Amino acid sequence: MSDSSSIVLVLTTVQSEQDAKRLADDLVSQSLAACVQIDGPIKSHYRWAGRIEENQEFRLMIKTAITTWPKVKVRLLKEHPYDEPEIIMIPIAEASDGYRKWIIEQTN
Structure with missing residues (x-):
């Protein structure tokens, strides 16, 4: 599959639903994402600055083209x-042709 038709899933988390909505609206309005789904609240457990932390977060699942990823x-x-x-990019190996085309059209 060529880069011009490749799509990716980008994951990030934020502490508030308000921040999640702000980022989602920004990415879609700038045509950097075709779709952003917000999950949450979720519980995150991690080590930060030498301490074990547990916090509520909201996960953003950002669908975009590989060419738009940077x-x-x-x-x-x-x-x-x-x-x-946390900013993680996951290549999508398979997707329906129509969905892939829609993501490419919305982000290029």
Whole structure:
């Protein structure tokens, strides 16, 4: 599959639903994402600054084109409320042709 038709899933988490909605609206309005789904609240357990933490978070599942991914990453780093945000990109190997085409059209 060529880069021009490849799509990816980008994951990030934030502490508030308000921040999740703000990021989702920003990415879609800038045509950086075709769709952003918000899950939550979820519980995250992690080590930060030498301490075990447990917090409520909201997960964003961002659907975009591989060619748009670098811009998504830059935008998330700029707009994300965390000092060191989780930003994970997962290539999507298979998707329905219509859905793949729709994501590409919305983000290129």
